[in-house]
Amino acid sequence: MLVRKTRRPMEMLVVLAGFLALTATVDGQDQSGFISIDCGMAEGTDYNDATTSILYTSDAQFIDTGTNKSISPDLESENLPKYLSSVRAFPEGLKNCYTFKLVQGNKYLIRSVFMYGNYDSKNQAPEFGLYLNADEWDSVKLENSSDVVVKEIIHVQETNYSHVCLVNTGLGTPFISALELRLLNSTIYKTQSASLVLATRLDIGSTSNDTIRFKDDDYDRIWKPYTSSSWELVSLRYASDLLSANPFILPPRVMTTAVTPKNGSRSLELQYDPDDATKQFYVYMHFAEVEELGDGGYRNFTILLNGDFWYGPMSVQYLSPVTVYSQYTVSGTSLELSLVQANDSKFPPILNAVELYWVKEFLQSPTEQSDGEFVTFYTYLNYNSIVITRF
Structure with a gap:
């Protein structure tokens, strides 16, 4: 009803x-309001995406846990965005978090992207929790190795720091492929x-x-x-x-x-x-x-x-x-x-x-x-x- x-x-x-x-708030030709992270990419190997020209950087400066992995070579293709080729996996610890220094009061679009890609050769897509700061944002469940899951939230920043966390729920090792933050105009998407x-x-x-x-x-x-x-x-x-x-x-x-x-x-x-x-x-x-x-x-x-x-x-x-x-x-x-x-x-x-x-x-x-x-x-x-x- x-x-x-x-x-x-x-x-x-x-x-x-x-x-x-x-x-x-964001000029269409620059990315001053963007944070674009290719999770699991080696530090110092920044690149511009071939389709969008978005600049992706390594996640090394935002987290100090987890391990870098590459997806299975048989899932690589010319049409696959480069940020899906690697993941950061978290086999240890219940909760692993990315930390961002942001501006309190600003409104952000936060997007997390997941493609398992059989990076661990187990062919068992996991399920795990996705948290924003101390609270659950959503759950991540992938159907198979090539399934791509995207989670997106519009959030007003309450402090000068924000944490995006992966939580192990006992259904497989958490991982992440990409994280993207976009500064929004505060007058839109009001609730x-x-x-x-x-x-x-x-x-x-x-x-x-x-x-x-x-x-x-x-x-x-x-x-x-x-x-x-x-x-x-x-x-x-x-x-x-x-x-x-x-x-x-x-x-x-x-x-x-x-x-x-x-x-x-x-x-x-x-x-x-x-x-x-x-x-x-x-x-x-x-x-x-x-x-x-x-x-x-x-x-x-x-x-x-x-x-x-x-x-x-x-x-x-x-x-x-x-x-x-x-x-x-x-x-x-x-x-x-x-x-x-x-x-x-x-x-x-x-x-x-x-x-x-x-x-x-x-x-x-x-x-x-x-x-x-x-x-x-x-x-x-x-x-x-x-x-x-x-x-």
Whole structure:
């Protein structure tokens, strides 16, 4: 059953300013907000990833336990990222931790990557605990030697140090392939409290099978392609930078592609089935018009969640990104999103991208205050200024 909290009055805030000065914390061409670690790599063998150009360094300066290992040669390939070729394994000790010196109060995306690769020639993929500081973040379970597991969390730093730990649960030797930290703008991915664990992040309507990340995404979020046979694909012929012009700095390549309902349907449906019905989720939906609809043409629609009113009515403008999310969590055995065309709309709903996160409460989690239940970021050109409207 869907869990909803009482709606509060919405409060409007209008900001007139140069957009990039307000929102950009990481330059798309540099990695000043990045920490990228190839775990198990020999010290002094730094390299730039062939696909993303991200600079990876050895983990030697962040941990003094564990042993360096290489995956089985028969699992190596030209398409395998180099950071998956080595692991740091921890055959000794119950809990082994990486230590990072960070800035208190900053918000970070922390990503850990695991590929067993039969590094120990036992052909027995392990299961173990993943901790952030003193608290469990998640568990790591791999199906086989070539399975790649990625765990990602958005977390506000409570002190000047952070610890990512691998915990032996008696089901095999813990290990890790890569660790990545990305500094985020503090104004995005706000919650009432707690941290956000990634459930899924989808590039809706992708016309390729490509996964999108840095340099297309300034924050190096990883977007997976997703579409459905019940959707009509719509897209621009080029990736306009205008599609990044909201506080989430969405990748133009992601926002360039979108979907609408097929065969004249007035509703666009998307469903996510959690692995645990008690988990509390935040849903982020990203929109932008990518079709020129002509004079008087517009889309106007309402968003339903599990059949109940969630947000709207709303409309989108050409090349003007809009992000809608709830300030309160939802849960259930299934999360069913429905975008329903309004009676006065000439065109059906559109959707470009979706993110879902579940809430992870830590013992000492920072609290972030919000002004209302829903927040919508609109940006559009107004003569020589960019207007950011926050509801």
